Amino acid sequence: QDPVKACIITKTDTNPFFVKMKEGATAKAEELGIELKSYAGRVDGDNEAQVAAIEACIADGAKGILLTASDTAAIVDSVQSARDAGILVIALDTPLDPIDAADATFATDNFAAGRLIGQWASATMGDAAADAKIAMLDLAISQPSVDVLRDQGFLEGFGIDLGDPNKWGDETDPRIVGNEVTAGNEEGGLTAMEALLAKDPDINVVYTINEPAAAGAYEALKAVGKEGSTLIVSVDGGCPGVQNIKDGVIGATSQQYPLEMASMGIEAIAAFAKDGTKPTPTEGKDFVDTGVMLITDKPVDGVESVDSTKGAELCWG
Amino acid sequence: MANQTGASSSFEEGLKGASESVAEFHEEKSLVKKVQHWLHKTPSAVPMIVLLASVIVFALLSDNFFRATTMSTILQQIAIVGILGCAQTIVVLTAGIDLSVGAIAVFCSVLMGQMAFTFGIPAPLAIVLGLALGTAMGAFNGFLISRLKLPPFIVTLGTWQIYLSANFIFSRNETIRSQDVAENAPSLQFWGQSIDPFGVKVLYAVFLMIALVAVLSYVLRHTAWGRHVYAVGDDQEAAQLAGVQTSRIVIQVYALAGLFCAIAGWVMIGRFGSVSPTASTGQLGNIQSITAVVIGGISLFGGRGSVIGMFFGALIVGVFEMGLRLVGTDPQWTFFLIGALIIFAVAVDQWIRKVSS
Amino acid sequence: MANQTGASSSFEEGLKGASESVAEFHEEKSLVKKVQHWLHKTPSAVPMIVLLASVIVFALLSDNFFRATTMSTILQQIAIVGILGCAQTIVVLTAGIDLSVGAIAVFCSVLMGQMAFTFGIPAPLAIVLGLALGTAMGAFNGFLISRLKLPPFIVTLGTWQIYLSANFIFSRNETIRSQDVAENAPSLQFWGQSIDPFGVKVLYAVFLMIALVAVLSYVLRHTAWGRHVYAVGDDQEAAQLAGVQTSRIVIQVYALAGLFCAIAGWVMIGRFGSVSPTASTGQLGNIQSITAVVIGGISLFGGRGSVIGMFFGALIVGVFEMGLRLVGTDPQWTFFLIGALIIFAVAVDQWIRKVSS
């Protein structure tokens, strides 16, 4: 009998987050004897490559697809045709729009992840939060959904009026110095931070889309001697990021669990291939929540968190 | 005055009785010679050979590859690149380059969608307006290039950014969902329909691409306008001196390219169902279409090559991508191998050309 | 034999006493004429004028712009593009194009970092090895282009993908953190150090970029090798017939470009602190460097332009980006306006050239 075939399709495979997700899936697949093929887009937001990947999976006769969608609404038709071909489609990390377009969703709530760091930053600053100077280091001008959710979550947590919650950059709060895009890497974080510092040297809160961007922003702050007096917050919870919490580079980060999502997904596909069972969502939610945890060494009241030592045990690479 | 002839150049007397027959040489007609000659006369056949070879190799590597459904999937995957490639072909033939093709396509798909949804314009009218706007965007490129004499690379680099960010701003980053399109403006999804002859689904979009390639090939080869496009790319100054209205041709070419891009934008709605401003064609469409054009043997210096070659170029890339996906390499290794295979394909192409000449 | 002269062309008697002085014409020397003539002779001055004008405009629009710190920030932001631009300049002068510059830079920075960390090679040796490997990658491009006669666009498109995915595979997507580099291999961060003359921080990287531009400018203008680079780009066949070893020059040019990219990779470590395989330069370095080259007035068809122009081109882009960020807020609009301004800058450049000729 042929082994069960499965696919994992990530947004890109250069972002460590997705790399780890793939590694988790691969490990689990090997354990369960599943033949796993992996695909990825070329740039963030690459919907076409994901459509092509789904088509390849269908052509290849896969049993299940794990998908982190780049464009949650645009991919729906392709997902439907995969399901029509009898394939179990599980959305990882990012829910589809509508969420029931996939058979199941194993996700973190990115908005909640953003809100946690927003609350933490606001609580850490205390009264000074009223006249904070905030730099927003986002992902890309095409504003993919993670980008918007994390950004808007942060702002809500910090207590800033969102304007249109489906779009970043339309906020009018004077505390925001500006938004810049970083492509989610050190280089982007650095150049974006330099530009914002030229605009207003008094920035004291920096939101970053992920930890590499945070590391880049830190370098820019260090260059002007402001690394001690500025709060940097981020999302992801990768091991270098947690290490950076320990070293005081990043103040707090929201940790997510890509390895877990992926291995749960593979298990679900194995179960489906065996007897057709589909996973059931977490109680009270329409998806399986794999959770998010605030990591910081400076806990504040009212926001649950763990320290970097604990975070390092849970981190994903 | 004939009396002067003798005076000025007496030696011309030797001309009397000069041979009047056109030079001819006998030639052996061995099979090899014939094949060589055929290849020499039909340069677009060379990428075809490379294509066939790669199909055979992948068929040996993966059982699922050489199937009608897989083939039709490859065709539908290259439909958009193929249409953008038509736009790129005419531009490159004039020794230009158009980096904005993908951005125009995505922007036009968004314009059609938004006109139909936000402004409630009937879908067919929205499509026509979208096509017209695409043509206008292309014509704007052409205007800057031919009237202000700016380098095409810079103009289209600039308009790429302009059209792409206009697209994000105009659409407020909102995707129009497939169900909504299907319900309210099904004609936007026209090219996503398919026929199903022997159980193999073939999208209308595929037929459209093939039709566009065929028409363009005819126009370039068999009409005066097509010859003028080649002449402009070959040597713009010479063409101008020879009586070609070069700057008009350049504007027309970019405008037509804009129209092709707008068509590609319409096809995108059909293929993906939804209308998404973040479609990566906006970012990558230019490189993809230029790749197809160059693999197809069209010179980036203008004036040489054929649109059929571009079509095979797009197919070669499509076959490689699908083949490697089915063989199941890791994405990074896939990118690595696609890079290597593209070089290899062109190397083989060059080698066949050399042997055949 | 002189006796035959009369016989063959009697009219040549008229030659006796032909004028022997070199033609000269008197010319007015008005100020306008002099400026025109100077611009005509120094074409790289034109982008400089555009640059100065844009600095002035932005200084009027934003208070924060015309400050020493902002200026030094702009310089440090273009340091990497400037060095990649040097690589791109020599390649484009030979009528080539190098899409792999960014990928080589990132890959080399990763190679240096991994050699120092994973393999424990002493940092200075790791740097030397990294530079050598970068040169080798460039030479490989050059080999494919000059020996196999493949189009530069396709070769470097392929190697772009190859080097970039090799970079991800080799590094397993892992970033080496700034703190670790500073502790264990500080020489990797050499170019990130700065001097601080009047309270204005200027990175070593900026001086390196300026030095490279100056040296390259000298080499291209004042050595035989530089002239040969121009000749190859101008008309490769003619250069070959005239006795230039074209294929050797092409390989050398790409190898040197690889070396420049490797240097840029080293500079990246200094500038960003960390060693990251995902740096955007890998994806965008090629477009950014080509943009600088084209804005600087270097023809993509080869043989015309100067590296100084490229430097001003990179500065113009840097000034626009920083200026618009300081003036505006929304990144999407910033992106839009950068596109428009780039076209505008080149249009002004062309206009000045036209007026001055």
Add this chain to the structure above:
Amino acid sequence: MTEPILKARNLVKRYGRVTALDHCDFDLFPGEILAVIGDNGAGKSSLIKALSGAVQPNEGEITLEGRTVQFASPLEARAHGIECVYQTLAMSPALSIADNMFMGRELRKPGVMGSLFRQLDRPRMEAFARQKLNELGLMTIQNINQAVETLSGGQRQGVAVARAAAFGSKVVVLDEPTAALGVKESRRVLDLIRDVRSRGVPIILISHNMPHVFEVADRIHIHRLGKRLCVINPKEHTMSDAVAYMTGARVPEGVAA
């Protein structure tokens, strides 16, 4: 004497530091063959480029049939009936002989294929091209579909001359049409020039070949250092005189040194 059909006064053309035309005058009368001779670099090509719109003179005035004209491009000049063979030939190297010959005046198939589908009539264009080339004695062209870049230097020039001669209407300008041509082919070009004149079309012929010039020209315009030095009648002056004038060995009568 009649009025000149094409007249120029005080033309000046400068390229940066180089002066190519220095207050140059020019007259072409109806139905004549006017030869323009002069040293290399005297400014002959620049003169006819200015007359045919290929370059814009910095100063000066051009009149065609009495009306002042300013050609922004060779296309405009051609619309006024001025047909040129430039020294650089103005051919598209990668296109075929027939394509080049008919560039801008293509023949279309008869019937719907031509009117609706605008299809070119390749066979007719090729036959015409072959015939014109045979008339010029270029019997060595084996393949009429050859790209122009693969032709020999002389063959290429022949194609350009055939094109201008076949289509010129009001004024035909030939810039060194026989430079690369062989003995037989040159002779045919001279015959052709006389043919064209016999159709009543005046011709400007630039050439360095004195026997040819003295054989066909009605008047000879001698160009020197960017100026018209003088105009001579070939029947009243010897070749030797002409050579002496154009090289500056002697100054013609009535011209200040």
Add this chain to the structure above:
Amino acid sequence: MTEPILKARNLVKRYGRVTALDHCDFDLFPGEILAVIGDNGAGKSSLIKALSGAVQPNEGEITLEGRTVQFASPLEARAHGIECVYQTLAMSPALSIADNMFMGRELRKPGVMGSLFRQLDRPRMEAFARQKLNELGLMTIQNINQAVETLSGGQRQGVAVARAAAFGSKVVVLDEPTAALGVKESRRVLDLIRDVRSRGVPIILISHNMPHVFEVADRIHIHRLGKRLCVINPKEHTMSDAVAYMTGARVPEGVAA
């Protein structure tokens, strides 16, 4: 008779359907001026391109000083002392006159600037270029730093001829060197050719100008339809004979029709 310095037997060169050389033979003897004449497209340029490595013949053998050679590129031929002026001139249009003249043999500054920094000696190169051009009578070049593309047709040819004549060592090949040149400049080139021969260097001269050919040539190779038809001595045949042979009007003695 001595041995030929450069000899070719049975050269064949085909381009697709076109046959440019059809079992062609060739001999050049030491110290002679050999003219090659023939109709346009007869294959003269193809012959010398094959001899100088610019194209590779499909069949046939070339011997230089008795040794069989195969030149893969013009560079190799030049390394053997064969210097060519091609009909297409082989100039880099955007570079200056001096740059082109010294391409591949640049002069460097004396002292460290030259040896260590490898700086070109611009003034010396320009002075040399100016002198060579003056020797050719090209007095109209106003700016020695002009790009070659801005030169007039004749000036450009002059630069190419000056380059070959100044540097040729074993064999100098000139493909229609006077085609675009004026009367004075052509005369200077003929003088130059004689100069070069008097240095003992043999010359191959391709030309359509019969008076010139008969004036300087020691032997005349008549090319017809891709073949050597015959070799004649200019003292024993008239120009008229030569023209008749090359156009096929008459068949020389001893050659089958």
